[in-house]
Amino acid sequence: MRELKLMKGNEAIAEAAIRAGVDGYFGYPITPQSEVMETLMAEKPWETTGMVVLQAESETASINMVYGGAGCGKRVMTSSSSPGVSLMQEGLTYLAGAELPCVVVNVVRGGPGLGTIQPAQSDYFQTVKGGGHGDYKLITLAPASVQEMADFVELSFDLAFKYRNPVMILSDGVIGQMMEKVELNEQKPRWTEDYINENYPWATTGKKANRAKNIITSVQLEASVQEEFNHKLQAKYRSVEENEVRFEEVMCDDAEYLIVAYGSSARICQKSIEIARAKGIKVGMLRPITLYPFPTEQLMKRAKQVKGMLSVEMSAGQMVEDVKLAVECSVPVEHFGRFGGSVHSPGEVVEALEQKLIGG
Amino acid sequence: MSDINTIIKPENLIYKRTDVLSDNDLSYCPGCGHGTVHKLIAEVIEEMGIQDTTIGIAPVGCSVLAYNYLEIDWQQAAHGRAPALATAVKRLMPEKNVFSYQGDGDLAAIGTAETIHACNRGENIVMIFINNGIYGMTGGQMAPTTLPGMAASTCPHGRDVSHDGEPIKISEILAQLPGTCYVTRQSVHTAANVRKSKKALRKAFENQQANKGTSLVEIVSNCNSGWKMTPIKSNEWMEENMFPYYPLGDIKNQ
Missing domain, CATH: 3.40.50.970 (Thiamin diphosphate (ThDP)-binding fold, Pyr/PP domains)
Structure with missing residues (x-):
């Protein structure tokens, strides 16, 4: 333990x-x-x-x-x-x-x-x-x-x-x-x-006789070299996107509406889901654990199931743009959130869900 | 008359290029002091036997590619941040020898906070400071150390101290801090000055090995391209104008 x-x-x-x-x-x-x-x-x-x-x-x-x-x-x-x-x-x-x-x-x-x-x-x-x-x-x-x-x-x-x-x-x-x-x-x-030298041979721990000097830099004066390096970076990011997406789903199996929220907003929305379900609204939540890479594929999968998504964030609407991109506007995607230091209540989230997605 | 093959025997060798210098062509303008300072650092590293334990921090400026010329491990820093990098490298690997190599814009303008606080903490590092009174790589703009009345591309009518302030004597400021153990100002424009600069660099690295705190070696250097003079004329101008404002010699030696 x-x-x-x-x-x-x-x-x-x-x-x-x-x-x-x-x-x-x-x-x-x-x-x-x-x-x-x-x-x-x-x-x-x-x-x-x-x-x-x-x-x-x-x-x-x-x-x-x-x-x-x-x-x-x-x-x-x-x-x-x-x-x-x-x-x-x-x-x-x-x-x-x-x-x-x-x-x-x-x-x-x-x-x-x-x-x-x-x-x-x-x-x-x-x-x-x-x-x-x-x-x-x-x-x-x-x-x-x-x-x-x-x-x-x-x-x-x-x-x-x-x-x-x-x-x-x-x-x-x-x-x-x-x-x-x-x-x-x-x-x-x-x-x-020794462990660092063996596993991370790029590290500047002092030039050993048996290897070339190590140089940590981000300068590439030749545009063609910089472009090639950027292609390498992009390939790395594609690999990150393929292998490192992490998310958690809450009550999504029968969901008709989906809340997308991360961090403390996701904690608040767990309570919102309880309140909404008590009112008969079938809502679930997808919580991105990695914001980059973003759980794009899973959101698209859920878009085929739900009638709409609500991105709940303590901002004026930032992650909502990635949710919209992920579902390619195949379902309505709305944003709700208090911001500037204010924190939304679970009830406010349910009200937003009803007003913005369910209607009336 | 001795045969050439007799003369070039190893036992007759009294001077050779140190192996710590690479074979790469220098990117510096002919007549510039950077190459000489690089050679001196390389020689000190070789003579002290610390090639495998020395990490250099390169700046932004003409010497951004310094890592191409010395056969040691290097990190290249964002503009002005070399003392912050050097701080972490030395604290995380106290048994290594760590130096930063910075120009006047890097050390005395954009990196002033990093410079002063590294010295104030007494980071056990060597800071090598090339002061040529101008931004060389970006094409000759005014530096924090540009002399009063001296023309640069961003003060084409000469530095107006009522508008831009007086040139900063950063080494004198740093000598005030208890964390510095050795602050010296040298040049590399004559053979005698080259020898003095090498001694100063050696002393700075020895201070580091003795855990004495921060050593700063300022080299007042010419920038014949930026000053728009021939190399010889620029060295004469440096003697006549730079040295009176930036006098050579030890400012602090503890």
Whole structure:
């Protein structure tokens, strides 16, 4: 039996990182996720596992520290919230361009601008449509519980190193701040330099006599070389789309209507489904666990069964565009969500379902 | 008269190109100081026997392709971010030797925060700073270190300090921070200065091995293309104009 603890989502990220044998965390304080670094600093993992924890001078610096660590084949991560993650976009496109693995946690708050410290899901576009410049993608996992906050740390590192690509854990202020019981993994050892050299021969651990020098860079001065590299990136993304789609379905077998929701919205919508079903509305939910790659095929499959879909998100309507693209407008797709730091109630979701899709 | 084959015997060799330099053609303009500084770093790495434990951080600017010229592992950073990369590399692998190689725009404008805070934390790294008072690669724009009255493509009538401020003496600022152990300003435009620069670079790497904190080696260099002068004229201009504002020598040595 794994160890059971009552924790905040942010604390679970920190605890899971130590136990996964992560090599380094570099961060800058911002509400509502400062508990991640606070927990790490209080735990002092440098005395136990040797994990480096450093408070940087800005999010710009912390994402570039992540770049430096990732270039050495180390398992390194950072966390922040929306305005800080905007500052990290430069680093993220460089990480993607240099094909470096890392994990970035965004505990989303309301925007635009400095916005509010209350929860939101309005960074969906920034996360899955690019954010930084150039043709790149972030593999994106959306936890809906404190347990998933913990579990997705190790999963994210596995995906990051499998594809040599940054992975974003797209959480929000609800999941980051709320407390739930969480089962924690046993402590795992950090990777040795020999292990890194053997398994990740691109890492800059110092040029050995038996190999050419390793160069971590994203610069390609020749357009033809850059295009060829971009084709390689695109092939990688197709492979991610083929192999890494993750989703959960709730009461979909007999559903006439489908709610599509992720993260804390999905938690709220579980209650909405109970309320709606008590009223005789046959509604189910598809919860994307990976936002990129998006569960396009499964949505198209459900589009053949249901009369309409409601994308419920704490934004003015972002994921709804991907739902529409997925079902190719074969069924009506509507959006509902409170935003700017406000959180919808289960009842509001049912009302929206009735008004926007069922009619009257 | 000795036969040439007698002369070129290994025991008679007193100088050769270090193997840490690659065979690639340099992308730098003829007359530029970058190539000389690269050679000095390569020689120091070879002489200290640290080729297999040294990681270089290349910047954005003329030396963005520095990784093509030294046979060590490299990471190339976003503009100004090299000290952040170097911080993580050194903290995660404290037994390695880590240096950043940056120009004036990179280190003293866009990367000022990363530079100051890496030095303030006393990161145990070497920062090599090429100050030629201009943005060379992008075509000769005004740099944070462009001299008063000096013309550049974004100040074609000369730097107006009432509009753009005085050129920043970043090394003097960094010397104020307790985290730096060694801050020096050198040049590579004469044989004597080349020898001094090499000594400074060697000392900086030795400081790192002695865990003394951040060492900054500034090299005031010419940019004959950006300054629109012949290499010889640019070195004369540098002596007459750059050195009075950026005097050579140790600023801090602890």
